[in-house]
Amino acid sequence: MKNLTFVVNEKEHTLEINPDEMLSDVLRYRLGLTGTKVSCGEAECGACTVLVDGDPILSCNYPAVKARGKHITTIEGLSEGEELHPLQEAFIKHGAVQCGFCTPGQIVTAAALLNEKPDPTDEDIEYALNDTLCRCGTYPMIINAIHAAADKINQGKLIEYPSFDFGGGHDVVGQVVPRPEAKEKVTGEAIYTDDISFPDMLYGATLRAGVPHGRVKTLDISKARELPGVQAVLTAEDIPGRLNHGLIIQDWPALVGVGQKVRYVGDAIAIVAADTQDIARQALDLIEVDIEPLPAVTDPVDAYKEDAPLVHESGNLLKHIKVNKGDIQKGFQEAEVVFEDTFYTPTYEHAFMEPECSIARVLEDGKVEVYVGSQIPYSDRDQVAEALGVPYHKVRVKGPLVGGGFGGKEDIVGQIHAALLANATGKPVKILYDRHESLLVHPKRHATQITVKLGLKKDGTLTAAQTELYGDTGAYASLGAKVMGRATTHSTGPYVVPNVKIDCYAMYTNNPPAGAFRGFGAFQAAFAIENMMDRVAEALDIDPIELRRKNALREGSITNTGQVLHDSVGLVECIDKTAQAVMKITAGEDPFLSRAVPGEPNKRRAWGFSVTFKNTGLGEGAPDNASAEIEILVDGRVETRISSAEIGQGLVTVLQQITAEELKLPLEQVNIYLSDTDLTPDGGPTTGSRQTYISGNAAKFAAITLRNKILSTLSEKYNLPPDEIILDKGLVHVNGRKLTFAEVRSLMKEEGHEPKLLYEYKSPETTPLGEPGDKHFAYSFAAQAVEVEVDLVTGEVRVVRAVGTTDVGKAINPLGLQGQTEGGLIMGIGHALTEEFIVEDGQVFTDYLSRYRMPSIHHVPDEIQVMIVEDPTSDGPYGGKGVGEISTMPVPPAIVNAIYNACGVRMNRIPVDQDWLAGEIAKEGR
Amino acid sequence: MNHFQEYLQPKSIEEALNDLSSATGSVAVIAGGTDLLLELRQGRHPAIERLVDVSGIDSLRDVRVEGDHIYLGAGVTHKEIISNPLLGEHARCVVEGCGLIGGPQVRNVATIGGNVAHALPAGDGTISLLALDTEVQLATAEGTSWEPLIEIFRGPGEVNFDRKKVLIAGFRFRTKDEKEGSAFQRVMRPQGVAIAILNMAAWLKIGPDGEIERTRISCGPAGPKPFRAYQTEKFLAGKKWDDGVYQQAAEILGGEVSLRTSAHRATKEYRHKLLPVLLQKVIEKAIHRANL
């Protein structure tokens, strides 16, 4: 123990600290300054940046003793009282805040930049923020925000909201509005799970299998139990309820017991709760476990073979998904040309900036409360209750803010463990994963092998499409069958194909499980089909844009699953807008020709193109509903409550806008309360780009119903026809009087009407594959063009420009839409160029963030154009449909198509391996 | 989690050496900790009982002219290196190399001494210093001594001096004369760890007829230790840089390095392909600067 005296945000502190305590821990857990975030704990991401005597440093790798006598500034110290720092204000107004987990680090790093360079150039910003990562891909907006803040500081210029040429059309819906939770996020007040602590809280840790396949022979926890400070060590025997969990199929043991099998390296064997995290981890080392290794299967195609080792007794085939339309043989007979090729996409990691954290505590009445940043609070509740063997209402799941999810926070990770330990010890228990554990444990994006065979007329008309897909769902089902289902139905692209045959095999292996991830199988499918379409275009000597346009789904088209598209098919418009914008940049020249780069003899540039579509919602017969509760509060604010999760995508904003729109309220008068299974009705999972549509509709109809209730109450009371009662600017005009909502609430109560109601929204019905009817109630469409620069010698690839158009039905929240679209683009660039989750013989190679590189500000293209088509869908709120996923999907195929156009090398897999590419270019002799 | 028990912050070299020699258990020097602390915390380095942090020793943070040399303290951070006008003038390649390390947060704490003492074959600071024919100052209880920097490396991560008895105090290299220039360049892989697939630095002096009078070239990873391309340097001495000379130099360079395939990073063939690319870039940039 050492004494540490230092000044934090102008306030002096003296503390006793351990020599190996990092500054981030001291700030967060000792001083309660939880604005400083820890995302990687390995000096890779910049989230933990604080200023030491004015210089930015990474507090997660800075021994606190070094801070002795120094002045530390954290995000909490940037604002002065209520007065935001210009950077904070600019981040809010420019939408430079999404999930918000990276935001404190971004702002603090930017503040140091502005101190040094008051008027930075784009290059200065890129250099300064190079290692300050944002998985939401907010970089373009961050750059804008920094410039705006600099202008305010230097010239006193007001910071304005950006304007967009989409959206509008209503009072609030379609308007540029700030995120309601943005202020907390820029000041560091925002609370994520790890920012919460309780008195007497214990810390949990989990013993992992470490082998991809094996049987637990013996397990001895006695030594761990004896370690002073250890309060509980639990194994599978201690699970009172159901051993297995799982989102659809319950095949995933919360703990693997003696005699049972481990199926991937991240399987949990035992859990410990101790007074400190250190003790809990030390205790893990004292647990003796003997796992007899079994032969592992780690490739989905191998897993389908007769003699493959069995991951589950039921066999390795999770699901064989089929689609058939027309007559495939006839289709190929009618074809004048046939093309076939096989494509590969790797496993990808969500790398949400906030690692998983769960806190559980047992309340006096025996109810177990779980705090977790989850995408599906109700499913967490149910699964925790089932593991504990208690009725659902004995568990309450509360969701603090979520620092990014992208699909990676749908499954159970620490929730059950924390609840078990809290039950066993009677004390609150926190389980926080470090980045290493997060990388090992949670489900990833499915690696796929996709064979595409297309038959066409020489004029480019598709006559047949046959695809075969293998998806690696890893050790447990998670959402694997659904993900690969979406891969299946999207594998023939957004095209009219009369004859289709698709076979998809979702396979268990001994790799880490795979589940939901932005694009949900459709991402992988897009890479294959859009890569293929460019090859076809070249072989048939048809312009790649024209080929796509010719076959594009339109209103009235029939999809490969037999669905007739009745409305909101903006694909052709997306294609045309994108093509026009590209032609404007190239001044009419063929964008797909390889061009020299002046002054760079080794470099070539060219554009690439791709299109895509993505269903909104669960679809295929799954009931897709959400309930919203709405209430006029005593203070006159209106609160809408839904369990749905805000994971950075902007749901709170959308719900606030919709409620305000329908009740003609100022935004400040609307409160949105999410993710609490006791107080918010079930909004369903935050997945499948469904929340704006489903929860948006629930909120909309709840607000309309409340409005009607207000009108009927008042019209009865004042004996007026309802249409003479006007809601406007937060007031209700009746008989020349202006009632506040607080007064309306009292009136309703007096009249015996509850100023609150529950609305259950049921989405339009869908049908399972193979049955007639609609598979999905809406689809979004997109076209993407990118210009790349390829170094012909080194194989280095850079995205220079990106021009894309998305049909979103209606741009309800333009600022959020811009963020999601640009962020999706950047994630797509990452998937194409920087990311690959490497698993070798079931062992994870990319087990630190330093080995899994997400795109940085450095990867932002020089020019980005986001264009929006608003082709409304009849049942969506204001015509809106999903936007969260589609922006990522067309990017990798557009990039590899562009690379081919630039240097003549076709790529069947991503990410681009520059080493390989350089070799191929050399072979081509270009 | 108990990666170390003691964290000492000596104020002088003597004190630091004493902290090292008085240790009864395992002990190591630490500066910015951007290599060592991470290795410890990720279990890639066995726990160390005592860490001796040299970043608070003022004398290690000096950058000054000493006669016809520049003295660069081992504790100087990359941030200080890239913002120091003296180094901008006399050690462009070092400024370039260190400017590519991490982001500002890393550069604010990571030191040139740490980069060198980490002894990776491709440390960007190390490689750039080698092109300046740098000497290293080693401090022991007996006093200080100067050695050619290239001599202290033994293998990947290994040095020729006793880490428990010796500190790197600083570096020195000659001030830049008329018609001299230097440059640094590297190629990264977008996936995986941020260590260069290949980096290279060059220093050169242009002779009266515009020929390369003398040059020094270093690169990595081109063997188990940071590498000086003596044969290529010798070949280039006295030659005018043109396409033919470039081709020949590239060939000689390709012959004297020993490049390897490293899994998930780069193949040997690819590294060979990059060699001439980097050679051309650093030499031409250095010539350009020398002629300014």
Ligand SMILES: Cc1cc2nc3c(=O)[nH]c(=O)nc-3n(C[C@H](O)[C@H](O)[C@H](O)COP(=O)(O)OP(=O)(O)OC[C@H]3O[C@@H](n4cnc5c(N)ncnc54)[C@H](O)[C@@H]3O)c2cc1C
């Ligand atoms: C995000 C990130 C990016 C990075 N990028 C790069 C990069 O692009 N290129 C690159 O080359 N490196 C990179 N590094 C590695 C690292 O930052 C550098 O090598 C740095 O210069 C190490 O300095 P340090 O002071 O932090 O060393 P430490 O970690 O403190 O020490 C490293 C080693 O040097 C020894 N040591 C330190 N000082 C002395 C001394 N005075 N005498 C004797 N021994 C000493 C220590 O005992 C230890 O063995 C990166 C690191 C991170 C975290």
Ligand code: FES
């Ligand atoms: S750099 Fe400190 S948390 Fe990532």
Ligand code: FES
């Ligand atoms: S806003 Fe940057 S990581 Fe989410």
